[in-house]
Amino acid sequence: MMDGTIEALIAVTLVGSLVVMAGSDRYAAKLATAWSLIPLVGSLGMWATYDATGNALLGGDTAFTSRETWLGLGPLPDIEWFVGIDGISMPLVVLTTVLVTLALVSAWTPIDERQSQFYGLVLFLEAGLLGVFTALDFFVWFVFWEAVLVPMYFLIGVWGGPRRKYAAIKMFVYTNIASLVMFVGYTALVFGLGDAVSTFAMPETAEALVVENVQPDALAFVDAETLKVAAFTALFAGFAVKVPIVPVHTWLPDAHVEAPTPVSVLLAGVLLKMGTYALLRFNFTMLPDVARANMPIIAAFAVISIIYGAMLALAQTDLKRIVAYSSVSSMGYVILGLAAYTLYGVGGAAFQMVSHGLISGLMFMAVGVIYNTTHTRMVTDMSGMASKMPYTVGILIAGAFGYMGLPLMSGFAAEFYVFLGAFQAGAFDVANYNLMPAFTAVAMFGIVIVAGYLLLAMQRTLFGEFSLETDYEVGRAPLHDIAPLAVLLVLIIALGSQPDIFFEMIREASGPVADLVGGGA
């Protein structure tokens, strides 16, 4: 059964990547941006005609489904070309196409060499991301997952700042080792299921593990329970690097600081979501009993990420580093929501992925616009930017308030759902879940710290007398720098005041996951 829609979406992006790369540097920027409108419009069209129900892995009907056996491999699980979209992946697909187009526009000013390669790689990255969020066969999904890593390595390593080599290699090593651990863990689990699964299709594995409760058996020297826990740990460790969760987050600030603005936007906006998306799809959907039994540990990781990430942000003087560490903090909320296992917890986590994608994208982009003219990102180097760049600064402040969770902006809705869900989890009749409100209460302090460092940094840099030691002329940013910021702000407010435009489908797909622990509705 081939639907062809998702294939067309990925293929057109990939072809665009090759076309741009083969073309000239002179028109690469405009060509890539124009080309990225095709997947953007395509994904919006898919959203308009979207008709999926339920969760893709738990018996739901996915939209735009294609499923064909690709490689039949004897005793090993068959590999299928299996793609489809449900309520969790649809918003992420739209987020990807929107952010890529905006990031491409934001690259016009800072990227001034080897443009065709840069824009081509970004489109290649987009193709990989679309694959990650739509693939429903583990092998295919993993190929896309890694296909995202390769262009990111070059985007940081070639176009990055002074320590780009260090940052790129650190990111590459961290995430590759994580991928290896995760891949080995998951294949061990699937091999362990033996004849219960015949393909790498994720729904089939989820069905065997969750619905039929088949116990793994094939690896002779471990028993079923150990294998499940080991697989969960390997998957969690692998995805934790990508999210990232403290203490494996250290690659992220380096990568962000060195990466050029558009790459930071995509890194924070979409790539981190790969980690949380995978956690939701694999750990929390396929192995709920392990997740439930270890809830306090997972919630503790979440709370540490939230608080420690925010404290680190408080200590930074580089604007980009501040936003980078606050991303670590924000992603902690996603983990907390997942650990809660309620409808609002899981749904809120999925919603936070989209919301944080937009807000962190806006923050990185705004910092980048300021950097384009000042050539510094140090809080201590500048003050009074508001008088020189009123529009950019205005949007930056609005975005920061979104970050802090101002009502009517998407950050508020997301964090509200997560906290609501996490508190509700305390009512579960499951061991340890009475601790959940305590974890949540601690996590809520994160918001206070966020407000602290963002307000502090803004007060120092944006307001007061203008002062900046620079040889560059500081003036208003060009329209094409501000336009993507404005678009993002509109989207953040739209999503904040009408969260149901995404939350409805998210709820549809999150319900079955929450039901696994009896926390639905």
Next chain:
Amino acid sequence: MADTTWLTLAPAFLLGLTGLLVLYVDSIGRSTKGPIAVLSLLGSLAVAGVAIALPDALGLGPAGWSFVSFTLLGMFALALFVQPGSQNRRLIAGLSTAGAVGALGVAAAFLFTFDGEPVNPFGDALVVDGMSLLFAVIVASVTAMVTVASYNYIAEHSYQAEYYALVLLAGTGMTLMASANSLVTVFVALELASLPSYALVAFLKENKGSVEAGLKYFLVGALSSAVFAYGVSLVYGATGSLQLTAVQNAITGEFTGMLGMGVVMVVGGIAFKTASVPFHFWAPEAYEGAPAPISAFLSSASKAAGFVIAFRVFTEAFLQVSESAGEFLVLGADWVLVFQILAVVTMTLGNLAAVTQDKVKRMLAYSSVGHAGYVLMSLAALSGGGATATAKIEAGQFVLAGGMMHLFVYGFMNTGAFLFIALAEYWDVGRTFEDFTGLGRQAPVASVAMTVFMFSLAGLPPFGGFLSKYLLFGATVNSGFVWLAAVAIVNSAVSLYYYSKLVKALWFDERPDDKKPLEISSRPVGLYAAVIFAAVVTTAMYGVFGPVSDAAIEAAAALL
């Protein structure tokens, strides 16, 4: 009706005949067109003969039949219409490539129309089955890429016809190795592949390194040939047979010591050809000193041919498969255990040595030793695990197929990597990692291709190497050898370090001030074509892998 089974060896014949043809054309020199006319007449006769005989030989459909004759016709047309002498270089390279591509086409056509019934030409001394055709495809693809790349690489050298003829004759030997079904034909084919290789390694006779490498390769090769021949004679002494299945039937339990010695010595001969421990030490020297296209040829095609012999000899002669019990009984010596040790030592040694290299070609040479270690797992993990007898047999078959699939992908990614080195040597870039810095800016297309090869060799998706490594390692786990797969995975993770070191040099590193700036003025067509072709195949492997994996699985099932 006359026996026409020999025609199933067409890929080998095509390679060999083209080699001779190249020499012949070269000998004509600037003389008249008379000999060419004779040649074309002979060619037409050959085409006619093939056209009549082939459909009978293999039951090929009209499509395969016309393909064969078209290829042959094309070859001879080339010989007829291109002026010898004035365009000698182009003619010779073109002819060689046409021969290799023709052999590839015939082998692929035979493989995809193969009905599962092996053909045994010349008594049972040779066999044409799924495995031999699959490896004929690998050898012919590598040969074709190497001849295309050599067009630029040896442009300035004399003895060009001899060079191409030797490549094609070595290719013939390797193709025959894939078909050898008796210890005698194994040995003859092995020598046919080896002797031209020695000369090719030493081809750059003005270059001390090349000559030294050739000598070293020859000495180690002669020694290992002697060991192998002695092993064969011991096996013959113990069993009274040389044909592989006859050897297996004749193993009775007598003369176990002599037979065991023989088996271990045969392992030695194979270790040389596949560049595995303990006969691996020629490889870094030979690959580094040889002209880079020859390094590509030896490390890809020659290694694959060595493995196909290993697969056939050990599974046909020294293994008894008990279908009902699902057991593999090793005969002679416990060679499965030997291969387990060799696999672990070879992959670990290859990878650790590669880490410490500061010369790129040498790093690739050691990486090639490491990959030999991975493929050895397919023999080391043979005593299959599984719940039922069928599952055990299936596991054994699949691990063998895994080795074949990895060799197939390796044939493209490794050849491409060495051909990129050939390109660098053509530009006179230098040898160390530092010399390669900044090449990404100067030659982005070739550097992208090299990046593909490096990541693919390391086993990163989305490139072919990930797929074949997953299949090989997964098959090893499926056979119950989790520890062996774990060693391989750790090794594979280590390998990413030295492969990405080159990627880093190509794209990220600034060129040190004391290095002369890169001067890249030319874009040699042949080298570029070969490198880009290899990169495209390495990346597109996911799309085309279905037929390859089916062929490998069927071929392995036929052996076990």
